[in-house]
Amino acid sequence: MSIDIDENELDLEEIKEYLVQFINETNGKIKGPYGTSYGFGFMPTISYWNSTKVVHFYLDENDDGDIRLYIELNELDKKSISVRATARYIHQLEQVLTDFLIKGKTHNEIEYLTWINDGISQGDSIPHPCKK
Numbered sequence: 001m002s003i004d005i006d007e008n009e010l011d012l013e014e015i016k017e018y019l020v021q022f023i024n025e026t027n028g029k030i031k032g033p034y035g036t037s038y039g040f041g042f043m044p045t046i047s048y049w050n051s052t053k054v055v056h057f058y059l060d061e062n063d064d065g066d067i068r069l070y071i072e073l074n075e076l077d078k079k080s081i082s083v084r085a086t087a088r089y090i091h092q093l094e095q096v097l098t099d100f101l102i103k104g105k106t107h108n109e110i111e112y113l114t115w116i117n118d119g120i121s122q123g124d125s126i127p128h129p130c131k132k
Contacts, residue, residue, distance in 0.1 A: 012059055015093070016046050017033050022094050023048065052076040052102035057093065062086070068110070071096055073107050073115075085113035 016033050024050035027102055045058040056072040056109050071093065072084040092113060099105040107115045 001070055012044060012046055012057065012069075015057065015090070018090060019048075019093065019097075022097070026097075026102065030097055048097055048101065053096055053101050053104075055100055057087075071113065083115040083117050085106045085115050087113070 019033070029048055030048050032046070034047045034049075039091065043059045045056050047054055047056050049055070052075060054074045054076060056069075056070075056074070057068050058072070059067055060070055062068050068086045070084050071087050073080055073096075074082050086097075094111070095108060099110050
């Protein structure tokens with residue numbers, strides 16, 4: 001499905017609810033959602049995982065001050081640096097969850113998004129259930 005993510009009406013809860021059916025169809029291969037709230041003035045993060053691979057979705061301002069939906073990839077068992085990209089369509093969220101969490105692809109193999117490594121990572125501050 002190619003629903004355009006309207007940056008003027010982004011709602012992380014609606015996106016999470018949309019993904020519930022997709023997650024259920026993976027037959028337990030993808031766990032989540034796990035929500036983290038940081039407190040007043042900070043937007044929450046929604047996480048999904050499979051084993052030690054984690055995908056975070058969160059809203060944040062870009063350099064132009066526009067709110068965007070970010071996707072961040074982390075691998076908890078490696079000292080790899082997190083990468084993130086912005087999403088424009090709901091199907092990109094589903095595809096990233098499938099490619100990274102189920103198929104085990106690296107961000108370099110997920111070529112339909114432009115990944116950046118700018119040192120920003122939500123993963124370091126989130127207590128994941130899969131770390132237990």
